[in-house]
Amino acid sequence: MASQTGATAAVRPAARRAFGLTPRQIGELKSKLPVIVLFVPPALLVFTIFVILPMGEAAWYSFYNWNGYGPPEQWIGLKNYEVVFRNKVFLTALTNNFLIIAVSVLVQIPLALWVANLLAGRLRGAVFFRLIFFLPYVLADVAAGLIWRFVYDGDFGLVSAILQFFGFEPIYMLAERQFAMSAILAVIVWKYFGFHMMLYIAGLQAIDQEVMEAADIDGATGWQKFFRVTLPMLGSTVRLSVFFAVVGSLQLFDLIIPLTGGGPGNATHTLVTYLYQFGVVRLQIGFGSAVGVVLFCISVTLAFSYRQVFMRHD
């Protein structure tokens, strides 16, 4: 660096005495400092102020009984956490989150894998089908939720029209405790399988064609090829796709609100709708923060241990 050597020569005497840095280091610092000082702070400030500090504050507020006005004063220790873990609705929400993960892994991902496998072949119109299946993923959760609220509507909806056609009584799917959660799970699969399908299509295209041809020559059947060749070679994609299902489940909110808002009888809450309903709506800042901290711990533990166990070599 031409400018650097010039600068180094000028500062040499002072530098030796000042910080014990070699002239080379001083020169490097001189060239690096402007870019560091100009380029890092905007991101650093925004991130610290709106992500890290609020997270820390959530931990702090969670020890108070506080409605958000004035400073938090009423210290109640771990009481909020006690209430959270004793609360039936919270436990339902937690169960629902795990139910969503289970359905994602057992229904959605196999479906996505199956469709991806059909579409990766030399099929005319494959691009069109991919587009259609990906479309729900691009729509906002709120829009998807409202559309399905219509589909499930007992008076005007499509499901009840089908039921009536076959001579059954129409039902309000979303208002019945025993159906509401299943109805939501179906919407989740509808909305997100296209995203997972895309991951698998990308994964399938990366598989070396010679391996497939070798399997063909050895006379492998379609099933054998799928289970013995394709699936093992898609290992890292499957692990990634499950990871997204887990993370997505823990964030699920936008879809639930237009569908059921957590009802009927608080049967369909997820952790985030629970936090919203009992922390934000009722302005229980301390309690809501405690739920946030619990959600944080669950997210970090799940994400971290999943990566450690399943994605170590990916």
Next chain:
Amino acid sequence: MTDISAKPAARHLSGRRLSLGHRIYAYSSLLIVTGIVIIPLLMTALGGFKTVGELRTNAFGLPYEWRWWNYTDILISQRYWLQMWNSAVIAFLTVGLTLVCSAMAAFVFAHVRFLGSRLLLNYFLLGLMFPAATAILPLFIRIRDLGLIDTYMGVVLPQVAFGLAVSILLFRNYFRNLPRELFDAAFVDGCSYIRAFWYITLPLSRPIIATVGIISLVGSWNSYILPLILLNSEEMYPWPLGMMVYQGEFATDWQLVLAFITLTILPTVVAFFAAQRHIIAGLTAGAVK
């Protein structure tokens, strides 16, 4: 990877004909799935042309009489355009700020090594670990204390902040893979880091700018929970909130609600089909890399 939507996987299964039986099986399966995916959307759009009574009796058919004014009434109403405008402003600011902040920071992480740079990068990557919802209450208090409740910036800044981790990661990985020789040559000629960013990195980075921009745009355009908590007057509501309010007002007039939903998601659908290649590549690339 970037071409997953565009090319019909010419290499895959090449050299083999699919048997007729397999093709029948494949197409019939795909058509059933297509039906399940598309019928709710189609019936939503058609339902907007019907009357309430007809929704009840003629759920799946075409409207007996196309009631265009269900749609035109919404199109000439102020609330529709206002919510779209709000969403557009918030999205525009979010994408712009996300690109600027994260590209600059990522450049430093990709090219400048300094004491604690690794630690600082990991600090940002913490943001990948938890959903925005965990800190939503303190965030509300903070935005309120800053006087930003019910302003565009009050929504934009948290959205940018929560998008930074992914954006910085994507930018950094891309920047690091640019040819090293270009930078070495430039630095030998006395080029400063900032000039290198402007004249070498940025001109070569259009694909990654598009990827990060799309992720940020789709996220902001569809975002619901942050505006829900940080805005409180209806004139400021972006469309996901506006749609919920509309549904609340016209609860049982489903034909109006359906028309409103259709018109509101129309820009997304049009944009998706117009730029499908970039959108699919962007959204999946963001996930994979």
